[in-house]
Amino acid sequence: MKGNSRNAINLRKTMTVLCLVAASPVSLAAGPFGLEQGMKKEEIGGLEATENPLMYRATEVPVPSQHFERYSVMVGEEAGLCAVRAVTGPIETNRYGHELKNYFENLKGALTDRYGEGVSYDFLMPGSIWDESRDFMMGMVRGDRKLTSFWKGEDESLPHDLKAIMLDVNGQVK
Numbered sequence: 001m002k003g004n005s006r007n008a009i010n011l012r013k014t015m016t017v018l019c020l021v022a023a024s025p026v027s028l029a030a031g032p033f034g035l036e037q038g039m040k041k042e043e044i045g046g047l048e049a050t051e052n053p054l055m056y057r058a059t060e061v062p063v064p065s066q067h068f069e070r071y072s073v074m075v076g077e078e079a080g081l082c083a084v085r086a087v088t089g090p091i092e093t094n095r096y097g098h099e100l101k102n103y104f105e106n107l108k109g110a111l112t113d114r115y116g117e118g119v120s121y122d123f124l125m126p127g128s129i130w131d132e133s134r135d136f137m138m139g140m141v142r143g144d145r146k147l148t149s150f151w152k153g154e155d156e157s158l159p160h161d162l163k164a165i166m167l168d169v170n171g172q173v174k
Contacts, residue, residue, distance in 0.1 A: 031084075031159070031161075031162065032084055032086075032162075032165075033061040033062065033063050033064065033065065033071065033084060033086065034061060034062025034063030035061060035062065035073070035081055035084055036081065037080070037081055037082070037161055038079065038080035038081055039075070039080050039081040040075070040080050040081075041056070041075050044056075044058065044073060044075065044081065045060070046058055046059040046060040047059070047073070047075075050072070054074050054075060054076055054082075055072055055073070055074055056072060056073050056074075056075060057070070057071070057072050058071040058072060058073050065086065067086075067088060067107060068086035068087060068088055069087065069088060069089040070086070070087040070089075071084065071085065071086050071087075072084075072085045072087075073085070088103070091103050093137065094137075095134050095135070095136065095137050095138070096133055096134055096136050096137070097136035097137050097140065100137075100169065101136075101147070104147060104167065104169055107167055108120065108149050108167055111149070111151065111165060111167060115151045115158055115159075115162075115165060116151070118149045118150050118151040118165070118167075119149065119150050119151075119152075120148070120149040120150075121146055121147070121148050121149075122145075122146070122147045123145070123146055124139055124144055124145050125143075125144045125145070125146075128142075128144035128145070129144075130142060130144050130145065137171055140169065140170065140171030141171040141172065147168075147169040148166060148167060148168045148169065149166070149167045150164060150165070150166050150167075151164065151165040151166075152164050
C-alpha cells in the first residue's frame with residue numbers, strides 16, 4: 001500500500017437514532033416510524049430474531065424514513081415494544097467528516113423541530129492521538145470521538161410516552 005495508511009483506510013459511517021419508549025402498554029397515537037409503545041410482536045409483524053431474545057430486526061415498519069435503511073426493536077413478552085433503533089446506510093465522507101457532520105446536523109435539526117432542544121456532545125477523549133481536524137473520522141473509528149444528541153422525557157415533554165431519543169454516530173472500517 002502506497003502513501004500514508006491514514007489516507008488509505010476506507011470507512012463506513014452509520015448514524016443511529018434510538019427511541020426508548022415507556023414500558024406501559026397504553027399509547028395514545030402512533031410514535032416513531034408508526035410504531036406504538038406496548039405493541040406485541042404479532043402486531044408489529046416482519047420481525048427476525050437476533051442473538052438477544054428481546055431484540056428483533058424489523059424487516060419493515062409502518063412509516064419508514066428515507067434517512068434509515070435498517071430498524072430493530074426491543075419487545076418484551078409482557079411490556080411489548082420498549083425500544084426502536086433506526087440505522088442509516090453508509091454515509092460517504094472525507095477524513096474531516098464534513099458530509100457525516102452535515103447529515104447529523106440535518107437529522108438533529110429535524111428531531112429538534114419535532115421534539116424540542118436536546119443535549120449534544122461532540123468531543124474527543126483525553127489523550128487521543130486523533131486530535132487534528134483531519135483526524136475526525138479516525139477518532140470515530142477508534143472510539144476516541146463522540147458525536148451524539150439526546151432528548152429525555154424527564155427533562156422535557158416528549159410525545160407518545162417516549163422516555164428518550166438518541167442520535168449517535170459510529171465509524172467502522174469498511
